[in-house]
Amino acid sequence: MTEKPVMRTAMRRAKPLPVRAERRSAGAPPRVGRRLRGNQNVPSIASLIGASGLVEMDRVAASFGMSKLQAAETSGLGPQALYRSDRSRAAKTQSRVKEMLEIISRNSDWAGGKECAMAWYRAQPIAAFGGRTAESLVKSGQASVLRDYLDHIAIGGFA
Secondary structure: OOOOOOOOOOOOOOOHHHOOOOOOOOOOOOOOOOOHHHHHOOOOOHEOOOOOOOHHHHHHHHHHHHHHHHHHHHOOOHHHHOHHHHOOOOOOHHHHHHHHHHHHHHHHHOOOOOHHHHHHHHOOHHHHHOOOHHHHHOOOOOOOHHHHHHHHOOOOOOO
């Protein structure tokens, strides 16, 4: 009579991770070199508005590490809109830049930071809008539709 070999599976238990001796308190600032979470690393729209109550494109461009020309192109404006003071104060220019900043700040939590949110804004096609990017929607004046879409996603709706 032949015996069948008994198959034994060894259950391995995961070793507990060592407990760190130093624990930071809840109010302690983050360590140097660690990524901040949430909107902590995104410039608030209020910090980019000058004393006159208008968005200053110099601050916007500096906060995202781009030139004024690139910032104008990203928000769908011509270079004259930023280099001429009368056009930089115009309602169309101000509303377009505020729409761009609002959409980027809404998406920064999901994207993982302001740089990733800007990359999403400029390059990620959105299937619900026929593969158009957020940048192209803002340039064509459909920022309110995009904000509604992001609100829908934020409350748990499907994309």
